[in-house]
Structure formats: C-alpha cells, structure tokens
Amino acid sequence: MSFTTLGLSAELLRAVAEQGYHEPTPIQRQAIPVILAGKDIMAGAQTGTGKTAGFALPLLQRLSERASAKGTRRIRALILTPTRELAAQVEESVTAYGKHLPVTSTVIFGGVKIQPQIKRLRAGVDILVATPGRLLDHVQQGTLDLSTVETLVMDEADRMLDMGFIRDIRKILALLPQQRQNLLFFATLSDDVKTLAESLLKSPALIEVARRNMAKESVEQVIHPVDRKRKRELLSFLIGSQNWKQVLVFTRTKHGANKLSEQLAQDGIRAAAIHGNKSQGARTKALSDFKRGDVRVLVATDIAARGLDIEQLPHVVNFELPNVSEDYIHRIGRTGRAGSEGKAVSLVCVDEQHLLKDIERLLKSPIPKQLIAGYEPDASIPAEPIDMGRRGQNRGLQSKGPARGGSFAPRAMGRTQRLVSRKNVRKSA
Template sequence: MLFQDLKLIDPILKALSEEGYTTPTPIQAQSIPLVLERKDLLGCAQTGTGKTAAFSIPILQILSEKKSTERKRAIRCLIVTPTRELAIQIGESLQAYGKYTGLTSTVIFGGVNQSRQVTALQHGVDILVATPGRLIDLMNQRYISLSNIEIFVLDEADRMLDMGFIHDVKRLLVSLPPRRQSLFFSATMPPEILRLASTILHDPSKVEVTPVSSTAETIKQFMYFVDRGNKNDLLVDVLKDPKIKTCLVFTRTKHVADKVVKMLALHNIKAEAIHGNKSQNARQSALTNFKAQTTRILVATDIAARGIDVDNLEYVINYEIPNVPETYVHRIGRTGRAGANGTAFSFCDAEEKEYLKDIEKLISIKIPVIDDHAYPLMDHNPPKTIQGGRQQRSSSPRATSSAGSGRSGGSSNKPAGSASRRPSSGGSSSSSSSRSRNDGPPKKRW
C-alpha cells in the first residue's frame, strides 16, 4: 500500500513526497481511513510506529476541506500531549505535512515565557498542540477558547496518567464541545487508561498494530548484571566500542543524569543531559547537538525523553532499570524504529532484579545476559528496609560509592560493550521471542 491509496489530497501527497515518505506504517494504513470517515478512534501502538502521522495527516485533510474565512482563526483542533519535546515533534510534523494546505498551527508548553505563545494565539491558529499545564494556564487567562474544537486528540495517554495529568485532562473535557471527533492514542492500555478512554470516545473504532507492551523485533536486547558502584566503569567500557557513534542513556532521576554527564566528561566523552530541570533552550540545544552528532551521548530521564525523535539511533543504554515495566518498552523504542535495527543494553544491580522480573513478564521475553565483562555482580543480597512490621525491598536502589569502587573479576582489557558477545546460557539468558513482522518499513521513518 502507498499513501496514494489512502485517498489523500494532492497538497498533502506533495508534502509527503518531498519528505521522502511513500509507504504508510501499519497504524497509519489502518488509522487514516477511519479518521477521514470522522470516526472516534482508540489507537494502541508502541512508540516508533508512526502514531503522529496517523492522526496529523487526516486531521490536516479534514480541516483543509473547510478552511476558516475569519480574519482571526478559531482553534478547530486541539492535540494534547504530556511533554514539551513530544509537543514540538508533533508541531514539526504538522508543519511538514501541511505546508501546502494553508492551515496554521502552533505549539504551547510550560517552562518558557508565554509571550510568544500568546502572540501566536492572538493571530489565530487552526491547530493547537499543547501540554496540559500551560494549556490550562492560558485558558484561565482567557487567551484560549475551546468552544470551536472539531477534533480533539489525546496522545500518549498512559504517560499522561503516569505524570499526574489526569485531573487536567478531565478539566479540559468539560470545556470541549460535546459534538466533536476524538482520537485517543496510548502505547499501553491498562484498566485506568481504558476507563479514561470511555469518557472521551463515542463508539470508537480500535486500531492495535502490535501486542500491548511488546518490543520491536528489530531491537537486540542485552542485560549486564553489575554492582551499582561499578555502573560508571561499565558504561565507559561499553562506550569504548567504536561502533557506538551515538547513544541515548536513560536514568531514573535528574540528579543521576547530571552525575553521569560529569563522569563521562572526565573520560573525554562528550555528553549532555536532558531533563525537567533544564531550560527549554538548553533541552533543545542538547537534542539538536545529539541529532547532529556533535554530542555523542544524550543522558535523559523518562519524562524528558518521550518526545525524542532521532533518525537512525542505533543504541540505547538503561543505566538504571525502570521501576515501571512499560517504561522499558518506551525507552528501548527510541531505537529500532520503523523497521531499522537497534541495540539496547541494560545495567541491572541486585536491587533492580525485581524490576527486571516485571519487565520480562510484560514483554514475554527473557533478555539475554552478557556475563563476559569486567564488573560482574558480586553483591547478590541487597539490604531490606523494615516497613509496617514486614521486610520489604527498598523502593529505590541504595546509594553506593562512585565509579571505580568495588571492581572485581574479569580483565580490564576486555571491552564490555560488544553486542556480538554470546549471551550467557544460564539464568535470564534465553533468546528473544521468534515473533516476526511482515509489514514493510516506510521509505523514511516518521
């Protein structure tokens, strides 16, 4: 199937051709016709499958069929997404696909001065992309009215729930016209998300292109078991591999992200951090440098990384195992996108083994283990904390000394990061599942 087969108008087809896009991904092929038929849609797809184009292309076509003749255009479509980075990505996509439609769009988000955003709104826009906090703020200041909304999109709903935006979303729903088309997208569909969807959608069509919370078959996954105090040394060893031109490294907290960047600098490895404490300009600068490969390593927290969209990113490293299993899927989904190959390394210390069990249960895969490295796990019995009279695992990994402490076993001359090493045959080292994907990739990733 080609985009020409989806009954798209010439201005959009021309823009897609100029972007080098010819073949829709599965979610695009299924979603675009349904949205064009003005149906509500419940879309479940893992990150990297082309969700943004799946809703933005038909929205542009619907709105272009009846353009506003008012001098100041009222907002006709609202797209709500959890993070600044993802909002910017959606805005860029709308500009690219809609550049010949005559429609206008703008993006608003917090963390920056509102003056430019307000000016854009005062000039009038057809499509507004927004994060919940800034949207509610500008609505309260009466810069935004949602009374003319024809299409409402809630993107990355599961992350919206994780970040505590559920109450803001419910406030928005009250302000939306009852007669509208609603599109709801989420990478996972836990019960809370399905309940939220039921309050937004009316008799929706459902599109689910992959099993819930699955990982792409094109991503090679490997696990290192390592003491927490040796993770810095292991990271440096892995990054000695010349095949790793650029790499996205995940941490759970902003503090650890900054520490990793400083540590890598001591080893002459150019790295920058991207997280919520960074200014918007700093975050965009770091992302731009990473895309241009002037920065080799980008260290990110989960919330900041949701909107990271980098062509041909081949390597992801989980410096810390996420404590929410779905987050693992989102993280490694930054690579191996749209049929491309990718590799994900994960560093697991003793206290994170419980997180690993949850991840492997979710993805139905035993992640192969690399045990031929210089920093094997020695502390197999992390301390417990006493809560409520019962022994429980502490809620976060215990603090240990920084890089270089507790080094044990192995040869320092062996590179730790070679993905070609044969995984261990014991423990969690069975091969990944044999599911296959027959859908051809698009000419260029979305």
C-alpha cells in the same frame, strides 16, 4: 500499499513524498481512512510506528476541506501531549505535512515565556498543539478560546494519565464543544486509559498495531551484569571499545542523570543531561546537539525522554532499570524505529534483580545475559534498597519492587497527599 490509496489530497501526498515517505505504516493504513470518515478512534501503537502522521494527515485534510472564514482563524483542532518535547515534535510534523495547505498551527508548552505564545494565538491558528498545564495557563489568562474545537487528539494518553494530568484533562474537556471528533492514542492499554476512553469516545474504532506491552523485534536486547559502583566504568568502556557514536542513556533520577553526564565528560565522552529541572532552552539545545552528533551521549529520565523522536538511533542503554516494567518497553522503543535495527543494553546490579524479573515477566521471555570480561559482578556484595527518586515515591513504589494495580497513588495516601504527589510529577515534565 501506497499513500495514494488512502484518500489523501494531492497537497498532502506531495508533502509526504518530500519527507521521504512512500508506503504507510500499519497504524497509518488503519487510522487515516477512519479519521477521514469523521469517526472517533482508540489507537494503540508503540513509539516509532508513525502514529503522528496517522492523525496529522487526515486531520489536515478535514480542516482544509472546510477552511476558516476569510479573515478569521479559530482553534479547530486541539492536540494534547504529555511533554514539551513531544509537543514541539508533533507541531513540527503538522507544519511539514501541511506546508501546501492553507492551515496554520502553533505549539504552547511550559518552561518558556508566555508572551510570544499569546501573540501567535491572537494572530489566529487552526491547529493547537499543547501540554495540559500551559494550556490551562492560557485559559486562565483568557488568551485562547476552545469553544470552536472540532477535533481533539490525545497523544500518548497513557503517559498523560501516568504523569497525573487527569484533573487537568477533565478541566480541558469541560471547555470543549460536546459535538466533536475524539482521537485517543496510547502505547499501553491500562485500566485508566480504558476508563478515560469510555467517558470520552463515542462508538470508537479500536486500532491496535502492536501486541500489548511487547518489545519490537527489531531491537536486540542484552543484559550486562555488573556491580552498582562499576556501572559508569563499564558504560564508558562499552562506548569506547565498541565505538558507539550516538547513545541514549536512561537513569531513574534527575540527580543521577546530571552526575552520570558529568562523569562521562570526565572520561572524555561528550554527554548532556535532559530532565525536568533543566530549562526548556537547555533541553532543546541538548537534544539538538545530540541529533547533530556534537554530543555523543544523551542521559535522560523517563518523563523527559517521553516523545523524543530520534531517527535511526542505534543504541539505548538502561544505566538503571526503570521502576515500572512498562517503562522498559517505552525506553527501548526509542531504537529500532522505521525499519532500522537497534540495540538495547541494560547494566544490571544485584539491587535490581526484582525489577529485571518483573520486566522479563512482562516480556514473557528472559533477556539474554552477557558478562563483560573484567567487569564480572562480585557475588559477595549484598543487595541494597533502590533510591526511587521523587517519581518512584509518587507512584507508590517501594524498594522491594514496582507497585501493582495501576492506580495513580498508593491506597495508604490520603487525598491531599495524592494531589500533591501528582502535582510534583507534572512539574517534573
């Protein structure tokens, strides 16, 4: 099947071809005709499956068919994303696909000055890509009007809920017209996503192109057992001995990301850290340097890495296993994209055995283990409690392993504590 069979306009087909794409992915084949028909959808797809084009292409076509009145441009489509990086990348895609159409777009997110965003909004745009927090900042300042939105897209809705954006989402929904098209995309179908979908969508088409919570077959996975204090040494050895040129490394905490990037630099390996405490300018530069090859290793936390789109990324390393099993799927999904093969390496110490068991239970299969000569773990070293960082504490995680049940916060917390915790998580994005 080619894009020409999906009912897209000549202008969009031209833009797609200029991007180097010729055959639609499964999510694109299923989603584009449904969205063109004006129906709500609930679409489950892992990262790297082409879902952005899956909603951007039909959205652009629908808007171009009913162009704004001459001299006026109002927000007709709103795309919500959980992180700044994802917002920027989605807007880049919208711009690339819509380059031959009379449709305008812009992006707004926190961490940068608000005045340039206000100027662009006043000039008028058809499509607005935004993170929830900065969007509400503009609403409070009276710099945008959402009363003309025809289509709402919630990209990575599961992550938005996971990050505690539910109250912001409810505020935003209250500002939108009742009659509109709703497109909800998720990677993990949690109970919270189901609840949101029930209140948001009207007779939606359900689209799932990947088995729930499953890793892509194009990703080779391996576990290297190692003592906690020798992880950095082993990582440097692997990068050097195997000549890895581009490596995305995950840590659990912001402090850990900073420390590891500094240690790798001391080993002669150019590295940069990306997390919520970094300014948006620093995050953008680190990602740009990494994509260009000026930085060999990008060390990231889970929230900061959500939405990173790096083509043909060959290696992902779990320097520390994630607190939540599903995050393992999201992490390793950064490699093995668009038909290319990738490798996911996890450095696992004795402290993380319970986390590893939970991940393998989720995958329904063990991950192959390989000892590296000279780095075999010392069996006499006892397990120690894991520092979960702020995110782990907010999600109600204890040192014994991840919390169950999928709630936003542990039941033992009071309402005020839960709200404070969620606010902290949002800020870390």
